[in-house]
Amino acid sequence: MVARILAIAGSDSGGGAGIQADIKTITALGGYAMTAVTAITVQNTLGVSAVHAIPPEIVAGQIRACIDDIGVDAIKIGMLGNEATINAVADALEGCRVPIVLDPVMIAKGGAALIEEDAVWAMMQRLLPLASVITPNVPELVALTETEVEDAADMLLAAQELLNAGPRAVLAKGGHLEGDQLTDWLVTRQGHLAFTDTKIETRHSHGTGCTLSAALACSLGQGLALPEAVKRARAFVRQGLERAPGLGQGHGPLGFYPLP
Numbered sequence: 213m214v215a216r217i218l219a220i221a222g223s224d225s226g227g228g229a230g231i232q233a234d235i236k237t238i239t240a241l242g243g244y245a246m247t248a249v250t251a252i253t254v255q256n257t258l259g260v261s262a263v264h265a266i267p268p269e270i271v272a273g274q275i276r277a278c279i280d281d282i283g284v285d286a287i288k289i290g291m292l293g294n295e296a297t298i299n300a301v302a303d304a305l306e307g308c309r310v311p312i313v314l315d316p317v318m319i320a321k322g323g324a325a326l327i328e329e330d331a332v333w334a335m336m337q338r339l340l341p342l343a344s345v346i347t348p349n350v351p352e353l354v355a356l357t358e359t360e361v362e363d364a365a366d367m368l369l370a371a372q373e374l375l376n377a378g379p380r381a382v383l384a385k386g387g388h389l390e391g392d393q394l395t396d397w398l399v400t401r402q403g404h405l406a407f408t409d410t411k412i413e414t415r416h417s418h419g420t421g422c423t424l425s426a427a428l429a430c431s432l433g434q435g436l437a438l439p440e441a442v443k444r445a446r447a448f449v450r451q452g453l454e455r456a457p458g459l460g461q462g463h464g465p466l467g468f469y470p471l472p
């Protein structure tokens with residue numbers, strides 16, 4: 213049976229990130245995408261100009277509707293926005309025993325804040341303990357651990373600290389660090405693995421975090437072990453950067469194609 217993947221995230225009207233990127237990613241990787249929309253954003257490649265939050269009870273209702281009827285093999289959580297939505301999602305997922313990938317969406321590519329300040333504590337308390345893996349980039353890692361991250365060694369230490377907050381694994385993404393090389397750290401209680409590649413210089417990188425977490429959730433839902441799922445998700449994002457269609461005047465979207 214096809215892997216059933218539920219994406220809980222915001223809608224990106226420009227189609228490059230959020231629910232739209234999740235659906236394209238899961239479909240390209242052979243999964244069946246379901247959605248629970250948490251917010252509607254007014255955005256394009258130039259940035260986010262408005263956000264409309266979906267009522268928390270509607271978010272929770274979407275989650276339960278999908279799980280109760282179709283079932284689910286893995287879950288990706290992206291933009292949540294506020295404490296009420298975080299609590300509603302945590303309540304709706306109580307007792308769910310499938311891999312959960314948490315992408316702690318806090319800041320849009322153009323710099324707009326996508327989560328209220330008081331919601332970060334709720335995320336730490338309610339969602340981190342549910343997460344099979346959390347996928348912070350460097351600014352998110354700094355915000356969640358309140359530590360400075362200047363290089364890959366700092367990133368590893370911060371990821372290990374975040375692991376103590378409750379998730380079963382942390383995939384810390386190093387794309388924001390200086391240098392020609394990009395290193396992501398996968399940290400679990402059994403140890404850590406580094407994934408290093410040459411950086412791809414492009415302005416068409418909108419939605420990389422959403423795409424990576426959706427690809428990771430899909431791969432875990434299809435039965436891959438975590439290190440292999442990370443390798444596949446990273447390969448999908450790198451292909452997307454290399455095959456970006458060149459749309460928009462700002463941070464353009466990736467290309468969404470099946471892996472060879």
